[in-house]
Amino acid sequence: MDSSQRVRAILSFVQAADAGSFAAAGRVLGITSAAVSKNVASLEKALGVRLMNRTTRSLKLTDEGGAFLRQARVALEALDAAIDTIAAQRVSPSGxxxxxxxxxxxxxxxxxxxxxxxxxxxxxxxxxxxxxxxxxxxxxxxxxxxxxxxxxxxxxxxxPIFHLNLVLVASPAYLASHGVPQAPHQLRAHRLIARRFLNGRISPWSFGAEDGSIVMFDPAEAAVLTLSAPEAVVRAACDSVGIAQVGVHLAWEHLRSGELKIVLHRYHQPGNYEMxxxxxxxxxxxxxxxxxxxxxxxxxxxxxxxxxxxxxxxxxxx
Structure with missing residues (x-):
C-alpha cells in the first residue's frame, strides 16, 4: 500500500469502528460501503492480521483491532493538530x-x-x-x-520551571530567645514547625554528614506545630513559632526584609526538587x-x- 492508500484505509477502519457498520462509515466519508469494506480488507492484508469480525448486522473489533484503533486515533489526532498549528499561525490562539x-x-x-x-x-x-x-x-x-x-x-x-531549593529558617526573635543551632542534632532541643503532605507524610529534613552521606531527620520528633500549607509554614516561622524548612522562593522576600534568617546552612541539603x-x-x-x-x-x-x-x-x- 502506498501512503495515500494507507491513509484512506486507516480512515475507513476508524470510521467503521466508530459507526458500527461499513454503510454508516461510508456515509461519513462520502464513499460506498463496498469501498469501506475494500479499504479495511486491504489494511488487514497489509498488516497480516484480522482487525474486525463481520456479520450481516454488526462489526466487532478483534484484540489486534482494538490495539490498532488506539494507535490510529493518536496518529489522526496528530494530523489534525498539525493542521491546527499551521492555521494558528494566521490567527491568535483562542479558547x-x-x-x-x-x-x-x-x-x-x-x-x-x-x-x-x-x-x-x-x-x-x-x-x-x-x-x-x-x-x-x-x-x-x-x-x-x-x-x-x-x-x-x-x-x-x-x-521544568525552576529547581526548588529548600532552606531552614527562623525569625531573629526566635533565635535570640532559643539560640542558633550549630549542628543538626541540636534541633531536638528546638521548637520545630513540620510540613505534612496531603497523604499524611511529614516532609523530612536532609543533612550532609562528615563522611559525605545524607542523614534524614524527622522534624515531627520536636514539632510544636504541623501544617499542610507551605505558605502557612513560612508565616509561622515569621511569627517566631520555631524553625521551619521552606522553599527559597517562598522565603526570599522575608529573608531580604530581615524577618527570617537561615540556620544550619552548612549542613542542610536543599533537596532534589523541582517545579x-x-x-x-x-x-x-x-x-x-x-x-x-x-x-x-x-x-x-x-x-x-x-x-x-x-x-x-x-x-x-x-
Missing part, C-alpha cells in the same frame, strides 16, 4: 485553558502573570483550580498542571495550550525569586 496548581504557587507566582497573558492573547480564557492534591489531568479535563516536589517518571510531559508544568503527551499541543505554556515559561524565568543562586543565601545566614 479556554484549564490549569491546576497549588495555593502557594498559584497565588504568589501564577496570578501576577495571568493579566499579561490575557493581554497578549485577548481571545484566551483561563480557568485555574487552586488545590494541593495531585489531579488526573486527562480524566478531570485539565490542559496542564503546575506541580512541585520529586516529580516521578510518568507518561506526562514535564517542562514543573506537566501535560499529557501529544504529538502536537493545541495552539491555546502551547501559547500559554510558552508565555508562562518566559514569565517564570524572569521571576528572580525562583532562581536565587545558593551562594547568594550566605548573606542571610544567622
Amino acid at each position: 479556554r485553558v484549564r490549569i491546576s496548581t497549588s495555593w502557594a504557587f498559584g497565588r504568589e507566582q501564577l496570578m501576577p502573570v495571568l493579566p499579561g497573558l490575557l493581554s497578549r492573547y485577548p481571545a484566551l480564557s483561563v480557568e485555574v483550580d487552586f488545590e494541593d492534591r495531585v489531579v488526573d489531568l486527562v480524566r478531570e479535563g485539565y490542559d496542564f498542571a503546575i506541580r512541585g516536589g520529586n516529580i516521578p517518571d510518568s507518561t506526562l510531559v514535564s517542562r 514543573v508544568m506537566q501535560y499529557p503527551h501529544r504529538a502536537l499541543l493545541a495552539p491555546r495550550v502551547q501559547a500559554t505554556l510558552d508565555y508562562l515559561q518566559e514569565a517564570f524565568s524572569e521571576d528572580k525569586r525562583l532562581h536565587v543562586p545558593r551562594d547568594a543565601l550566605d548573606a542571610y545566614v544567622a
